[in-house]
Amino acid sequence: MPRILQLYSGVYGHTRRISDRIKATLEARGLDVELLPVAEAADPAAYDAVLIGAAIRNGKHNPAVMEFIARHKAALEAKPSAFFSVNLVARKPHKNTPETNPYTKAFVAKSPWQPKLLGVFGGDLDYQRYSAFDRNVIRFIMWLTKGPTDPQTKAEYTNWEEVERFAERFADLAGAAAR
Incomplete structure (x- = not known):
């Protein structure tokens, strides 16, 4: 059974929710998944595949x-690997693919590691849970990008079917490498 290291980095818990869904899909396909925050990351050399969100x-x-990628570049490139970004820009249909999302494109351009699979998912917007500073910054960004600015807004933009498809593609990638 292939061993997967799945790492995530988030702020308010939504990236963890997406990671949990991916982990469940991978485990349903028979993969052994260790899900950890990037800050608690294990050495990827001990795994058959790596996924970072x-x-x-x-x-x-x-x-x-x-920093994790720079430290473990050789191990990441030696095995099946994937990366996904979670951001509110991906709420827009013309910015919800790795090829069209500015944050995913910037990640690929800056990263010394080039993952074999990329994904991007819309995040969630909940102004009430943000600090006053974050709420104002996000409202300003939303105003610039023609998004919701009402401070009572609570909206989820994640396409869960796309999350499942991404997980299935990664399961195929990881499973094929282990054969």
Whole structure:
């Protein structure tokens, strides 16, 4: 049974929810998955495949993600690997693929690691759970991008069917490599 290291980096819990769904799909396909925050990451060399998911906060992925990648580039490139980004820009139909999403494109351009599979998912927007600073920054970004700015807004933009398809593609990638 292939062993998968699945890492995530998020802020408010939605990336973890997406990661949990992916993990369940992978386990249903017979894969052994260890899900950890990037900050608690294990050495990827001990696994058959690696999947990393990271949310955008104030326009950036957590620097710890890129630090992990730089430290483990050789191990990541030697095995099936994937990356997904969670961001609110992906709520827009013309920015919800790895090829059209500006954050995923920027990640690929900056990363020394080139994952074999990329994904991008819309996040969720819940102004009430944000700090005053984050709420104002996000409202400003939403105003710029013609998104909802009402401070009572609570909306989820994740296409869960796409999350499942991504997990299935990764399961195929990881399973094929283990054969």
